[in-house]
Each structure stands twice: as C-alpha cells, then as structure tokens.
Amino acid sequence: MLTFLARRLGIMALTMFCLSLVVFFFVNLEPNLKKLAIFNTQQRASAEDLENWLTRNGYRDNFFVRYGRWIGVVKQQPVIDVNTGELVPRFRFCDEPSEPAYNGILQGNFGCSTAFKTKVENRLPQGLKATGLLMFWVMITMVPAALVIGVLAGMREGSRLDRGLSVLSITSTATPEYVSGIIFSVVFATWLKVLNGSAATATSEGISFYNFSLPVMTLAIYGVGYIARMTRASMAEVMASQYIRTARLKGLSFAQVVMKHALRNALIAPFTVIMLQFPWLLSGVVVVEAIFRYQGFGFLLISAASNNDIDLLLACGLVSVAVVLATQLISDIGYAWLNPRIRMS
Numbered sequence: 001m002l003t004f005l006a007r008r009l010g011i012m013a014l015t016m017f018c019l020s021l022v023v024f025f026f027v028n029l030e031p032n033l034k035k036l037a038i039f040n041t042q043q044r045a046s047a048e049d050l051e052n053w054l055t056r057n058g059y060r061d062n063f064f065v066r067y068g069r070w071i072g073v074v075k076q077q078p079v080i081d082v083n084t085g086e087l088v089p090r091f092r093f094c095d096e097p098s099e100p101a102y103n104g105i106l107q108g109n110f111g112c113s114t115a116f117k118t119k120v121e122n123r124l125p126q127g128l129k130a131t132g133l134l135m136f137w138v139m140i141t142m143v144p145a146a147l148v149i150g151v152l153a154g155m156r157e158g159s160r161l162d163r164g165l166s167v168l169s170i171t172s173t174a175t176p177e178y179v180s181g182i183i184f185s186v187v188f189a190t191w192l193k194v195l196n197g198s199a200a201t202a203t204s205e206g207i208s209f210y211n212f213s214l215p216v217m218t219l220a221i222y223g224v225g226y227i228a229r230m231t232r233a234s235m236a237e238v239m240a241s242q243y244i245r246t247a248r249l250k251g252l253s254f255a256q257v258v259m260k261h262a263l264r265n266a267l268i269a270p271f272t273v274i275m276l277q278f279p280w281l282l283s284g285v286v287v288v289e290a291i292f293r294y295q296g297f298g299f300l301l302i303s304a305a306s307n308n309d310i311d312l313l314l315a316c317g318l319v320s321v322a323v324v325l326a327t328q329l330i331s332d333i334g335y336a337w338l339n340p341r342i343r344m345s
Contacts, residue, residue: 127297
C-alpha cells in the first residue's frame with residue numbers, strides 16, 4: 001500500500017506540473033496580457049504605454065523565466081520606478097518585496113489579484129470556504145437520496161417501482177443546472193412567493209434561502225439522478241449473481257441478503273461516481289453561483305476571467321487540478337476497502 005501511495009503521489013506531482021505549465025501558457029497568451037495592461041492602466045494608455053507596462057512588470061520576459069517565478073524557483077524581480085529610478089514592487093497593494101527574492105507557489109505566495117487589489121491567498125480561501133460549505137450540503141443531500149433510489153430500483157429490477165424511479169432519475173439527470181436553477185427561482189419567487197427582493201443578496205451580506213438553499217437544490221437534483229442510475233445498474237447486476245442465489249437458498253431473508261451480501265459490492269461503481277462529483281461540483285458551481293449570486297469559488301473564477309486577473313486564474317486552475325487528482329486517489333483507495341479482492345500492483 002505504501003509503495004502504491006508513493007507511486008501515485010509521484011504521478012500526481014508530475015501531472016500537476018504538466019497541467020500547471022499548460023494552464024500558465026494559455027492564461028498568459030497575448031490577448032490576455034494586453035487586457036491585463038489595459039485594466040491596470042485604466043484604459044487610457046497608448047499602445048506604446050501598454051507595451052512599456054508589460055515590459056516593466058516582467059510580462060515580456062522569457063516564458064520559462066516567468067513560469068519559474070510563479071512556481072518560486074526563479075527570483076522575482078522588482079520594477080524600476082520611472083520617476084525616481086528606485087526598485088519598487090510590481091503591485092504595491094500586495095506587499096511584494098522591493099528586492100530580488102524567491103516569491104512563488106513553493107513559498108506559499110500565489111501572486112497578486114489585480115481585480116480585488118489584494119494577495120490571492122487572502123481572497124482564494126474565502127471563496128473555497130464558501131463553496132466548500134455549499135458542496136458539503138450538496139453531498140449530504142445528494143448522496144443518501146441517490147443511493148436509496150438506486151438500491152430500491154436495483155432490488156426489484158423490472159418492477160413498477162424500478163420503472164418509476166428510473167424515469168425520475170433520467171429526468172433529473174437530463175435537466176442542466178442552469179435550467180433547474182431558473183425553474184426553482186420562478187417557482188419559489190413568483191408562484192410560492194417565498195422570496196422577496198431583500199432575500200436575493202450575495203453571501204457577503206449573509207446566507208439566505210435564495211443564495212444557499214436554492215443552489216444546494218439545483219446542484220443536488222442533477223447529481224441524484226446520475227448516481228442513482230449507476231447504483232441501480234450495479235445493484236441489479238449484484239442481485240443476479242450466483243452468491244446471492246446461494247444466500248437466498250440458505251434461508252436468509254431478503255433484507256439480510258441485501259444488507260450483508262449485495263450492498264457492499266454494489267457500492268463499488270457508485271463510489272467512483274460519487275468521488276467524481278467533487279470535480280464536477282467545482283465546475284458546476286460556476287453557473288449556479290452566477291445565477292444565485294453566491295460568492296464562492298465560481299464567483300472568483302468568473303471575476304478573474306472577466307478582469308483578466310492572471311494570478312487568480314492560475315490559482316483557481318491549480319486548485320481544480322489538485323481536487324481532481326485527490327479525488328482519484330481517494331477513489332482508488334476506496335476500491336480496496338470496499339472489495340479486498342482488488343489488489344493494487
């Protein structure tokens with residue numbers, strides 16, 4: 001197990017390095033750099049002034065040099081003040097060092113957010129905390145409901161109950177988040193009169209039914225159908241196995257057969273699907289947080305993309321890659337726990 005973990009952690013580190021290089025390349029394309037210069041010069045500078053700003057702040061240096069600075073293996077260089085000729089930080093609002101120093105990811109510095117005028121590490125945890133709270137309640141709502149629906153449908157394959165639950169699952173899976181989010185807003189705000197004008201506030205002003213409960217419902221309803229379908233298929237396959245027939249012939253009750261013999265093996269495939277919901281939630285919250293004005297990770301990502309906030313975009317991409325790789329590792333470890341016959345080589 002330790003050898004497996006060491007090998008997987010090494011692969012994860014290599015994957016993160018390669019993907020971070022790709023993300024860094026696309027984020028630092030010329031159009032993005034131009035927009036960043038325009039944003040920081042208040043859109044009043046000439047083309048020559050924009051080019052001078054990019055050169056002075058190191059954006060015209062070699063690509064791998066800039067990547068090394070972001071990682072923290074190349075020293076970050078301050079800029080020269082055109083008025084005094086002294087060395088000054090690139091962005092004063094981030095308290096960057098005014099002398100050459102290693103100041104990158106490896107040193108715990110994710111850069112400066114030009115949109116929020118602060119360090120990325122001061123803004124990113126707030127968004128992750130808000131989205132983490134949202135994801136927690138989505139999983140608490142979604143997973144038990146999906147497993148119950150899938151197990152009930154798989155236990156009685158082909159029955160009227162199975163057909164009804166399957167139609168419900170397919171309907172929920174076929175409904176995108178932006179459609180169900182709008183439907184919930186219309187139902188609760190227009191028809192049921194649950195919401196009022198003051199309820200539709202951002203999370204900075206407090207959690208409300210509109211900006212928290214409705215996002216949870218919107219995200220959960222899509223995932224419920226997907227997990228339930230996988231659970232139903234896995235449960236139906238297990239119930240048709242030979243050892244299940246043997247257990248029934250031994251005189252065990254139907255409930256004992258399901259709980260002691262079928263359920264654990266039937267959860268192997270759904271466990272993988274459940275772990276994959278975490279990366280999906282990180283992308284799904286972008287749409288949902290925009291609809292309900294929930295200021296979490298998705299809100300940060302939209303703000304960074306809209307304002308060409310390069311360092312914040314890079315940090316969001318790094319977090320997304322880390323979440324995907326971590327959930328895959330947990331999924332592989334969970335295989336062995338659910339089924340000891342699975343060997344890791």
